[in-house]
Amino acid sequence: QVTLKESGPALVKPTETLTLTCTFSGFSLDTGAMRVSWIRQPPGKALEWLARIDWDDDKFYSTSLKTRLTISKDTSKNQVVLTMTNMEPADTATYFCVRMSSYSSFDPWGQGILVTVSS
């Protein structure tokens, strides 16, 4: 059974750096064609793709956010980490990590973690 779970702070202050960890089980990011993406959803709004890391350590970022994002993996811990710098209130959202076994197969999703940006 494949599962993913996001962890990190529920509250960050403006200008701080957010670090989120996705801990997964049931698959390995060492396996060819496996990928993990981060996606967020502000309250009451649509989904927004943020970043993707592949089994071969290729990394891809949202064009509008790429200067603020860094994605990395630790295959020994079965974890993917996303950092987002210079957080602002507009970044308040539920952040999801999701496994990808092909270019459009986002499945399954983690439960999500709500991050609020406020002073």
Added chain:
Amino acid sequence: QSALAQPRSVSGSPGQSVTISCTGTTSDVGRYAYVSWFQQHPGKAPKLMIYDVTKRPSGVPDRFSGSKSGNTASLTISGLQADDEADYYCCSYTARFTYVFGTGTQVTVL
């Protein structure tokens, strides 16, 4: 990258069919066969319903089907059921090696 355009809402009676459109550009929907659809119930994580335009993951009923023509992808739900009432999002791979989601459609079962 602008979000893919979806109707804000669609509705139908139980047993009827509804179709949700997802309009992009020649740089995303029109360029690749990498369109997926997600169902999201309130307070829950999205669930993959369709990927690679037409493929259904294991466990997704065949009442859900996907298609694409030009820059527009579509999700059809046949035999509408009460539990189909949810928000639906499309997503496409893009020429910039990124992904773009749709604006979302609320499906109401009358």
